[in-house]
Amino acid sequence: MSDITRILSNIEGGNSKATDELLPLVYEELRRLAAQRMAHEAPGHTLQPTALVHEAWLRLGGEENRKWDGRGHFFAAAAEAMRRILIEHARKKNALKRGVDFERVSFEELDGAILAAGEEFLLLNDALEKLEGEDPEAAQVVKLRFFAGATNEEAGRVLGVTSRTAKRYWTFARAWLFQELRQARSKA
Template sequence: MIQTAMSMSNVTTLITAAHQGAPGAEAELFNRLYSDLKRLAHAQLSNGRRPGDTLDTTVLVHEAYLRLSGGAHLDAQSRAHFFNLAARVMRNVVVDFARRRDAEKRGAALRVSWPEGLDPEARSEGSEVDLLALDAALERLQTESPRLAQVVELRFFAGLALEEISGLLDVGERTLKRDWRKARAFLLAELQGDRDH
């Protein structure tokens, strides 16, 4: 589970301080959340990793840190917003890695395993999808419904359980399960359409 209830207010205070540019707040925030960020990174990589890949959890966390903290001050408004930003940045790092890999090795697209329960009827465990096609479908979902895209990012790319996402987004579990089903159906339709073209 992401952070204990007792430390939630401390994290929120650090996020606010980092957002306002307080000296040392951003570094302290990342130090406190490093293990959670490593877990997010592990979730990002566990479903698509291949031997010989140069992207590992530590590299992913550090690259995400550089992107999140680069330039302007950290622009998170809350704990939920911070983890959503972290998941999105990590997704972007992994997608950029896949694009570079695809460019270097034509036809060697990075494939990722479907998240558990994404398509229980048509997908068996271990079936895979092209990461770049999934990213494109998720971008289309973002245009249609930002919240559904956020749920997918946190579930698939951050590896969070629905209960954790419910707490982060302050959305009831039943609503979240409906959102997950809608997002899943949208992505499957989009990916099926990509295969048909």
Template sequence: MGNPRITKLLQAHKSGKEEALDQLIPLVYSEMQKMAKGRMRGEDPDHTFSATALVHEAYLKLINFNRIDWQNRNHFYAIASQVMRNILVDYAVKQNAQKRGGNRYRVTLGQEHVKHEVNLEEIISVDQALKKLENIDERQARVVECRFFGGLTIEETAKTLGISEPTVSRDWKAARAWLNRELGEEG
């Protein structure tokens, strides 16, 4: 995630230069694909939402955010994690409503959720708990968003949020503990 051209192209696109988009796509697509694959890895093979579909939908939403003052590529990837979260939650809510009538399920958020299977009910439960955490500690919520919904590593999360790796590790540990308590109360 280290290409400084991304920042310049994001700012050029925001200022109305449509040709910047043609140059931006190949620079961000592979990183967004990596994020989406990390998020989708381990999902049910019959899952109807693919990593590629997640990237395409997220990218389309991101390029239409003209009101965002893109500060740099890290800001772009942090927003991309939030957009992926919203897309996955919306998808999970729709699927859950169709299949199970919207029941809530107990979830334990652990290290394995970063890169492995997460079912639709878990996505919804984590999203609801994460909304509460945002009111308590917004940075911890952003760390969870990058790790859980964006599929980013500790190092990638640190770069994306502009904080140190030890801070990400501490926030990830604290947020997981808080979320596990919160999710345990719902189960």
């Protein structure tokens, strides 16, 4: 039994601490994968977070655990892990711009549309944290969909709501975040 299967079955067995164990595992795996993939990809290629997460799922042995519940927990952890990776990336990129530090950034091209400006991504993350304070469900849907590539249905199942409701959360959160960023930008 792989680590992940063990943890997931622990979670289902009611061991809530297991959730904490899941995150670092997924985080490390995603990092490793991203770095590996970037090393082999041609410059200019965009690596999709979604693809990364799915690959991580397979590599961590998720297929042994086909029940949705386990997959749902994995998604939640992956979304959080992916978000942290991207923040890290954006911070480094910012530091780079300011000439503070230089480090080879391993997945420069990761979803270029968002990461073109590291600062922008950090703003998004700030906004997301704010949304989390006000409306945790909606924020969770964003993490799942945006960072882990979950579908509405998958996100809905993680949250225990219908896909239609998840979709409504997404629509709301997207408008909310967009407005938040718009304001942040106009202030800056």
